[in-house]
Amino acid sequence: MMVDVCIIGSGAGAGPIAYELSNAGFDVVVLEKGKNYTEQDFNKDELGVCRRDMFTPKLEDEFHIINEVQDDGSVKRYDGREYGWSFWNGSMVGGSSNLMSGYFHRLKPNDFKLKTVYGEIEGSNVVDWPISYEDMEPYYAKVEQVVGVSGKVVNHSFQEPRSTANFPYPELQTNGVTRWFDKACEALGYDVMPTPRAILSYDALSRKGCFYSNFCGSYGCASGAKGSSRAALLQKCKAKVITDAFVYRLESDAKRVTKAYYKTRLGVPHVIEAKIFVVAAQAIESSRLLLNSKNKFFPNGLANSSGEVGKNLIFSAGGSGSGRFVFEKLTQEQQRELMQVGVFFNRSLQDWYEYDKDGKKTKGGTIDFLFEHQNIIPRVMREVYDDNGELLWGDDLAKKVQKRLTTSRVLTFEVFNDWLPTDKCFVSIDKEAKDKYGMPVGVINLYGHPQDLKVGEHLAKKAVKILEELGCEEIDYSISSSPPPNLVAGGCRFGNDARTSVLDKNCKAHDLQNLYVTDASFMPTGGSVPYTWTIYANSFRVANVIKKALEV
Template sequence: MTYDVCIIGSGAGGSPVAYELSRAGFSVVVLEKGKEYKEDDFNKDELAVSRRELFTPDLKDEQHVIYELDESKERRRYLGSDYQWSFWNGSMVGGSSNLMSGYFHRMKPNDFKLLSTHGEIEGANVADWPLSYEELEPYYEKVERIVGVSGEVVAHSFLEPRSTSHFPYAKLEENGVTKWFDAACKSLDFESIPTPRAIIPHAALKRHGCSYSNFCGSYGCATGAKGSARAALLQKCDARVITEAFVYKLESDATKVTKAHYYDSDMKTHEISAKIFVLAAQAIESSRLLLNSKNRFFPYGLANNNHQVGKNLIFSGGGAGEGRFRFETLTHEQQKELMEVGLFFNRSLQQWYEYKKSSKKIKGGTIDFLFEHQNLVPRIKRAFYDEEGKILWGKALEQKIHKELTTSRVLNFEVFNDWLPTDECFVGIEEEVKDKYGIPVGAIHLYSHPRDREVGDDLAKKAVQVLEKMGATEINYSISSAPPPNLVAGGCRFGENPKTSVLDKNCKAHALDNLYVTDASFMPTGGSVPYTWTIYANAFRIADILRKRLES
């Protein structure tokens, strides 16, 4: 059988295409490397998630080789299995969208024209998108309705243009401490905004509402309230999903992809033929697959005769910080508010999405505030040492754990700003290191532009001001060049010039007539927000383009 469309990967980049085209009557097959889990399979097994990496591959079987370039230009090599350095996210139907926290901010209009707005930056390969915010806006709105985004639209300095005046789902229930945050921001003349979430507050879209367990990030959602690609899209469409199918090669002639070759769980090989192939395996793995798919027409890797596949890999710049609130400094009413279980702390700051520094206009970013994860394993690990750094045992440890968990609480913040694309950050192939399938693994070359950390530090200092005003203690933050593995993009950037980009405006490979890439690989710059909403929106856009092509 030859399918109309073969999709490699079932996450936020692939599922909208499967959803739209299968519902339109086309034959669609999805090849997913991981297993299928449903709501009944998800629970709050903290050891499985915190200590055993239940949803990601064993690094002994599948890994990456990492090359880290520091500021002195010295490059160090790390074998992922030796250093337990993993760049895997969620290997399952729906991909890492199952495990996201669901912080959904739209990119801003200037994110699509970073070069035009802010000019060239030395040492960075900044480029404008061949797409405008206005062209993508209808698809942001579509994601709100179909995937389910809750929140409240409030006026602020960088509120993006919207075709609707409100979110389709009311904001989630909030912890009382948000009142302290709002008051602190008001006194500082900061603009507090509710954080949009890809979580529905009540039963809708044939899914249950949020149970307020506070186990969102890194955990699958047992109610289906979280807008994962699986719960929101794949479980509602007619696409055929083949699980535990590792695609190791795309076969092509000079102009078209003809087959996808994959291994099943028994290490047996299979092939799929289709009219159109959509690659959405996650930015690093999509580049790796193309680079490993060499043939006589593409000796450097599929769609890579211009040597651009894998280039301009980006993550999210920024970092994180925290402050602790202790009962000793709070009223009885404040203590009750602080310890309210499960309710969200959905607050963000975008007042410095762009700002001036030394009379120069700088691209800034987003600060999200959230309570420390409900997961007890990392929270208890904090209590292992006394104030002098000596390890605690027995009764002393028991008392400290009890006090930390019952009479104090940590408020975290996360900073999101652009990770500038550079020549030094890219994906290659490590020919000498192979995975369990015998396929060369991806080589991830890491480098963070100094501007990334400078901006992250500026934003973190604003967050610290809020925590101080709220009365938090033990405040600290870290802005570093360490990349967040769950926020990765680039490698197959789209653009109008075939010499400097892999894909055209419609995310079709310049060099092949029927290959599209719809995960975050297409992004030439990442904006200053988490990527998932934009990946979803763009994939819905490409689905419309493919539908018209198949109908013609």
């Protein structure tokens, strides 16, 4: 089969390419390893989704090797199968965008010039981006319209410039407790902002509005309100999506990729030829594919003359915390507001996106506040011990669970700050371990820079002050260098110098005339927000570049 464009993967980095180019009349094929689900297939089966990995590969079939740098500098090797350590986050049409919570924050102008603004940090590989916020802004705005972003723009100290005055869709309904939160932040001198969400607040774009089940993260959206690549783009374009298609190798000559080889889950081989190839398989897997596609022209891996494929892998640094409202201390009206079901909390702070530390300007981050997830299993597991740490049984356990679930609510926060790129965090290929397709598995070499923890601690302590102002009890938090598998980027960073980057500023491989990488792999630094909006925006930007190349 010969097509104009072959896209490997179908998530946020792939959807805009398929949407723009197929609707412009080009012959586009999307190769997706997983299944194609629709809104009718999604439910709130906590056991299936969270305990049995309904949407991710079985680790005995597909796994990673993890090498983790220890505090003493030694490296500990983990086999993902043995330790249950999974870095898969959505193997289906639309990828992990189906399972996101949809917290959509733009990068700030300074995120595009981290090295220039904040300087070098010892032990890290911080660089400026080859494009600016101004280059990306029109595409952030396009995502708001095409994918659908709801919210309300408010003035705050780090509000980024916008070409439109507000979001195209009004903010989602919120719990009455947000008013208490806003007052608490006002008393502390903090600027609160409604959290923008890639969730439609009413029926639009041929999709239903939010059903307010409050099961967003880890779950597919049964209404189609969530702006996944599948619901917002792939279901509305003319691209041909081939499922059960694991791409294990790309073939090339010295200048161009010529073929993509893929297998079905039963091992049946297929091949596709295309004028242009776009890799968007998720940061870890995209690097793995390129490294497994080495040939006589690229003995160290496809597009890897620089030796940079897989390098400078990043995640999102930070952590989380929580506090519990004391029901007995609230008025009846406050109790009623607290226990409202379904509606969101949706509050964020970026007061410390940048702050001074020891007389030096320091890059900070974002704090998102939300109620604890509706998942019943972890909520109940919080209650299995009494005040003395003894395991509860029978009626005592039942009474405590019933009271906590009906007269109590936990407010949580998530901290997002930069995971600094380093030489110690990268993707490589294992020499021995292979997956069910017979391909060498990816090795995830993990290391978190100490600066990540310092910034995370600074932000978490600010969040704790708000919980204290609200009168919460049982307040705690955790900031660690444990990577969130659903927030991964880097490995094929873009840049102007072919010696130190894999891709040019338009995400085309320096080494090849027709290979692009458009998932989060391109990002040299991640900013202090979730990545999805930026991946979408960049993919729309690159789609324009590819369109012009095809029109020549």
